[in-house]
Amino acid sequence: MENQDIKKAGLKITLxxxxxxxxxxxxxxxxxxxxxxxxxxxxxxxxxxxxxxRVLTQFESAGLVVRQNFESGQSVFEIDNGxxxxxxVCLKCGKxxxxxxxxxxxxxxxxxxQHGFSIKDHALVIYGYCxxxxxxxx
Amino acid sequence: MENQDIKKAGLKITLxxxxxxxxxxxxxxxxxxxxxxxxxxxxxxxxxxxxxxRVLTQFESAGLVVRQNFESGQSVFEIDNGxxxxxxVCLKCGKxxxxxxxxxxxxxxxxxxQHGFSIKDHALVIYGYCxxxxxxxx
DNA sequence: GATGATAATGATAAATCTTCTCATTATCAT
DNA sequence: ATGATAATGAGAAGATTTATCATTATCATC
Ligand SMILES: [Zn+2]
Ligand SMILES: [Zn+2]
Ligand SMILES: [Zn+2]
Ligand SMILES: [Zn+2]
Numbered sequence: 001m002e003n004q005d006i007k008k009a010g011l012k013i014t015l016x017x018x019x020x021x022x023x024x025x026x027x028x029x030x031x032x033x034x035x036x037x038x039x040x041x042x043x044x045x046x047x048x049x050x051x052x053x054r055v056l057t058q059f060e061s062a063g064l065v066v067r068q069n070f071e072s073g074q075s076v077f078e079i080d081n082g083x084x085x086x087x088x089v090c091l092k093c094g095k096x097x098x099x100x101x102x103x104x105x106x107x108x109x110x111x112x113x114q115h116g117f118s119i120k121d122h123a124l125v126i127y128g129y130c131x132x133x134x135x136x137x138x
Numbered sequence: 139m140e141n142q143d144i145k146k147a148g149l150k151i152t153l154x155x156x157x158x159x160x161x162x163x164x165x166x167x168x169x170x171x172x173x174x175x176x177x178x179x180x181x182x183x184x185x186x187x188x189x190x191x192r193v194l195t196q197f198e199s200a201g202l203v204v205r206q207n208f209e210s211g212q213s214v215f216e217i218d219n220g221x222x223x224x225x226x227v228c229l230k231c232g233k234x235x236x237x238x239x240x241x242x243x244x245x246x247x248x249x250x251x252q253h254g255f256s257i258k259d260h261a262l263v264i265y266g267y268c269x270x271x272x273x274x275x276x
Numbered sequence: 277g278a279t280g281a282t283a284a285t286g287a288t289a290a291a292t293c294t295t296c297t298c299a300t301t302a303t304c305a306t
Numbered sequence: 307a308t309g310a311t312a313a314t315g316a317g318a319a320g321a322t323t324t325a326t327c328a329t330t331a332t333c334a335t336c
Contacts, residue, residue: 012332014284033323048286053323055284069209071261073294074322088255097253104245108264115235116269117226123209124262126246131254150303152313171294186315191294193313211323212293 009062016051021064021079030068030076030087030096070096070125086124092135147200154189159202159217168206168214168225168234208234208263224262230273 002021003013011017019040024031031039037052056077059065066080070089086104088097104124112119129135140159141151149155157178162169169177175190194215197203204218208227222243223236242262250257267273 012283014331016285046286050287050324051285057324069207071207088250088253090255091258097255099249099253101245101249104242107239107242108262111237111239112226112264112266115226115237117228117235117264117266118274119264119266120229121265122263123265124246124260126250126255126257126260128250128255128257128259136256150312152302154314184315188295188316189314195295 005064009058009064011058011062016047017055017059019045019047020052020055021059024065024077024079028079030070030078032074032076034074036077068125069123071127086126088126088128088130090130090132090135091127092129093132095130095132095135097130143202147196147202149196149200154185155193155197157183157185158190158193159197162203162215162217166217168216170212170214172212174215206263207261209265224264226264226266226268228268228270228273229265230267231270233268233270233273235268 002025003018006013006017006021020036023036023039027039033049033052033056036056037047037049040047040052056065056067060067060077063080065077067075067077068087069075070087072094083100084105085098085100088099089095108122109119140156140163144151144155144159158174161174161177165177171187171190171194174194175185175187178185178190194203194205198205198215201218203215205213205215206225207213208225210232221238223238224242226235226237227233246260247257
């Protein structure tokens with residue numbers, strides 16, 4: 001029940017917040033603020049773009065969603081299900097796939113240690129062309 | 139000699155291009171377009187911000203520089219010396235360190251293959267706090 | 277259920293980063 | 307030196323995101 005998640009985050013349960021969180025949960029994908037705004041408008045919801053940006057940032061701070069900065073220029077958001085993962089992005093169709101590699105995760109810790117960094121976060125994005133016919137032909 | 143690099147890229151040798159490439163070479167760091175613009179102005183050069191953006195993009199296409207998209211929001215550029223590397227970024231002071239880990243590079247190839255992606259590029263950025271006293275205290 | 281303190285919303289303006297436009301200027305092959 | 311062509315730079319415009327603020331909604335308390 002997403003309403004409890006919103007309340008736990010110290011935020012009041014409002015229609016925009018419930019709508020945005022529900023959309024992210026049911027969609028499952030990696031959506032930009034503009035995506036969320038447009039989808040909600042298409043579904044007949046009345047919502048302001050500023051609210052979408054504001055709420056997504058609040059959800060990020062509250063740990064409900066994770067922000068990803070792909071090289072597209074705009075941030076995309078996904079539900080934070082607690083398990084970190086990294087991304088593969090198709091440069092042609094924009095498809096996003098997720099992966100988690102224990103070896104890479106471990107090596108990063110070691111590298112940070114070697115450089116005297118206390119690691120806080122990381123972002124690994126592999127760009128390429130997916131195996132769809134219209135994409136694989138480079 | 140950077141003039142030859144510019145010529146090889148099919149670009150005319152102009153003052154702005156030489157100034158920008160020289161600056162990136164002597165500075166060595168990871169500079170945003172705005173950084174480059176400000177530094178050149180401080181050095182007394184007459185240059186337009188649009189030119190800096192234009193030239194950096196051309197240099198990127200020509201393989202003279204590499205663009206990095208850290209989560210700061212603005213792209214930063216560095217000379218492409220031919221050897222790929224990834225980055226550690228201090229969230230406090232902005233210090234950037236570079237690393238290259240053969241294990242991670244190899245694993246990425248395998249992951250892309252598993253997912254049917256033909257890998258074109260990747261970006262790995264580790265965010266944390268460096269070991270400077272004013273940064274290490276989280 | 278009504279009240280009111282407080283927080284949230286949404287329209288709009290503004291900030292930020294980047295690209296586009298176009299008249300002027302510079303480059304370079306001849 | 308000349309001229310075709312490319313490059314520059316000032317400013318407008320585009321794209322994404324954040325700030326402002328009057329209006330509205332939430333929710334603890336009555
Ligand atoms: Zn694809
Ligand atoms: Zn994801
Ligand atoms: Zn630091
Ligand atoms: Zn670097």
